[in-house]
Amino acid sequence: MTTLNPGIALANDTESNDPVLTPIADHAERLAAAEAGVAALAATRNDRWYPRFHIASDGGWINDPNGLCHYNGRWHVFYQLHPYGTQWGPMHWGHVSSPDMVHWRREPIAFAPSLEQERHGVFSGSAVIGDDGRPRIYYTGHRWANGKDNTGGDWQVQMLAEPDDDELTSFTKLGMIIDCPTDEVDHHFRDPKVWKTAGTWYMTFGVSSKDKRGQMWLYTSPDMVHWTFDRVLFEHPDPDVFMLECPDFFPITDANGNEKWVIGFSAMGAKPRGFMNRNLNNAGYMIGTWKPGESFKPETEFRLWDWGHNFYAPQSFATDGRQIMYGWMSPFVSPISMEEDGWCGNLTLPREITLGADGDLHTAPVKEVEGLRLSTVELGSMHVEPNQDVTILDDAQSTEIEMTIDLNATNAERAGLRVHATPDDHGTTIVYDAQTGRVVIDRQNVAHGDRGYRAAPLSEEELANGTLTLRVFIDRGCVEVYVNGGRQAMSSYSFSGEGPRAVQLIAESGAMQVSGLTVHELDSIGL
Structure with a gap:
């Protein structure tokens, strides 16, 4: 020994x-x-923020x-x-x-x-x-x-x-x-x-x-x-x-x-x-x-x-x-x-x-998570003009979004989603940041709790591919983001304000081209 x-x-x-x-x-x-x-x-x-499909x-x-x-x-x-x-x-x-x-x-x-x-x-x-x-x-x-x-x-x-x-x-x-x-x-x-x-x-x-x-x-x-x-x-x-x-x-x-x-x-x-x-x-x-x-x-x-x-x-x-x-x-x-x-x-x-x-x-x-899906809506391709917000869900508290961004046809500095967007103008953004080449969760405008941002890297291969896939899970008080099939993952709390919690497509200082967008309503896990 x-x-x-x-x-x-x-x-x-x-x-x-x-x-x-x-x-x-x-x-x-x-x-x-x-x-x-x-x-x-x-x-x-x-x-108000108690999870529907996360264990607590x-x-x-x-x-x-x-x-x-x-x-x-x-x-x-x-x-x-x-x-x-x-x-x-x-x-x-x-x-x-x-x-x-x-x-x-x-x-x-x-x-x-x-x-x-x-x-x-x-x-x-x-x-x-x-x-x-x-x-x-x-x-x-x-x-x-x-x-x-x-x-x-x-x-x-x-x-x-x-x-x-x-x-x-x-x-x-x-x-x-x-x-x-x-x-x-x-x-x-x-x-x-x-x-x-x-x-x-x-x-x-x-x-x-x-x-x-x-x-x-x-x-x-x-x-x-x-x-x-x-x-x-x-x-x-x-x-x-x-x-x-x-x-x-x-x-x-x-x-x-x-x-x-x-x-x-x-x-x-x-x-x-x-x-x-x-x-x-x-x-x-x-x-x-x-x-x-x-x-x-x-x-x-x-x-x-x-x-x-x-x-x-x-x-x-x-x-x-x-x-x-x-x-x-x-x-x-x-x-x-x-x-x-x-x-x-x-x-x-x-x-x-x-x-x-x-x-x-x-x-x-895991594959089993797909069993939570209650309904699915295919929104297909969408173009978002510079500095435009497009609401795709009026109130999302138990939702999965599959999104593909065509980076070659996108010139926005930041392009992606705003989640937990409430009438008081608070929300959390999940975006591709072209200046850093990273996927960012930004909570600078979150209604409650800790703020700050986190940024997950993309490899040179991923950037050269010209396509970014995001799989975003939105629960009442948190989000999980999976980048390019799980090459990277991100988990953050997001404590919304009062009222309905919308999901919006956003493009900052440039346009975004979404080549595929699917929305799944998710069931409770029973807890």
């Missing part, structure tokens, strides 16, 4: 140790209290997607939940499930803090199907080191739970399986991802080393219960990055059968640079190679999963030959307007990750 620091292996050789279970509260009572907390917030919830809690704050899996004929999505308020607080796990990734139902809250090692929060983790065909849930138990708040740092460990039923509505906690070597770690030690390769189970999670460097550590296990430190899988080359949150690691194959490995993480501490890293923290990936017994070898630079204002902590899982990912639309920049409404935060649509012929990852909504 090769390690960068043999002392880490010595401190964490738990192969012969059984899980440590130390209850401090009745889990059923904690779950019942959490359900009551969510219900109290939901009873007075304001739905009935009430309370949510963040990272967790425990994604397909089991016993149902898709399961868990998520970080604070059931007693609309700001971040002691973490629980909420849960929804679906037979088709279209129609969803709420399930009982899955986890509440009830063990000593998770006294202050059941933090993020993942699900994996074992050799026996049954799921296992791995997550991080969180405690404040000083017992009360973050001023003394964190004490975080890895935990294991197993389901009691095939509907995954109840779980038995097995307890702590990996303790934190506090002399090797600067507090952060969390978010396990588990998989199997060549007959061995592997776990990686994010760590801030004692030198405050963002790392991912690798452990191995023969039985999914007893784990041994293997090595540092990856250390971020940027010394400003002190932690790699919500890590992901998976193989992917292109159309020609060439396999690569993808390492994903949310880089805490990276400085803004041009259009890059504009959010508080930024989630992205690197493509490279990995073999058991080695560290990950990157072959690309760090690339963003999503260029919008509000995307963080994505998690993916492999099923039926697909790699499917959800992200959290993170609202960390104040003011967070929906905090006033009894709920806060939602997830993105499910996206399939593919490795394109260009050697990069593409993310587009």
Whole structure:
């Protein structure tokens, strides 16, 4: 076994140790209290921006997607939940499930803090199907080191739970399986991802080393219960990055059968640079190679999963030959307007990750999302004169738009859409910016909340092609934009003003030629 620091292996050789279970509260009572907390917030919830086709809690704050899996004929999505308020607080796990990734139902809250090692929060983790065909849930138990708040740092460990039923509505906690070597770690030690390769189970999670460097550590296990430190899988080359949150690691194959490995993480501490890293923290990936017994070898630079204002902590899982990912639309920049409404935060649509012929990852909504379409109107080609606004929908709160812009016949400086356009002249623009060669979400005129703009790049090949396709999903309080079939993605909140929320075609300082325009009315996912 090769390690960068043999002392880490010595401190964490738990192969012969059984899980440590130390209850401090009745889990059923904690779950019942959490359900009551969510219900109290939901009873007075304001739905002005509450999503129709994005996953959100009935009430309370949510963040990272967790425990994604397909089991016993149902898709399961868990998520970080604070059931007693609309700001971040002691973490629980909420849960929804679906037979088709279209129609969803709420399930009982899955986890509440009830063990000593998770006294202050059941933090993020993942699900994996074992050799026996049954799921296992791995997550991080969180405690404040000083017992009360973050001023003394964190004490975080890895935990294991197993389901009691095939509907995954109840779980038995097995307890702590990996303790934190506090002399090797600067507090952060969390978010396990588990998989199997060549007959061995592997776990990686994010760590801030004692030198405050963002790392991912690798452990191995023969039985999914007893784990041994293997090595540092990856250390971020940027010394400003002190932690790699919500890590992901998976193989992917292109159309020609060439396999690569993808390492994903949310880089805490990276400085803004041009259009890059504009959010508080930024989630992205690197493509490279990995073999058991080695560290990950990157072959690309760090690339963003999503260029919008509000995307963080994505998690993916492999099923039926697909790699499917959800992200959290993170609202960390104040003011967070929906905090006033009894709920806060939602997830993105499910996206399939593919490795394109260009050697990069593409993310587009899974095919199942088309099942949300209630009606379709083909508007065909349209010409928009300079500085003209053309209303195509009077009130769009649950809509998908497929739009193709002929760049060769467009000379506007900015050309595209204005969404959530209300009678008070507020709205959010989604446009191609000819001066930067990028697709922009611009919230400078949004009615509520954070403003600013984000800009996704187009490659030289895409610009030379002369055709730009946009697939835009408009929910009550957010938008998702997929560029050229998922070459880039953008997720942003957009909090509209009062009144109907129109969608307009816009062309600024020049004309726009739209060669194809289709509008789909979307159904609610049932939540």
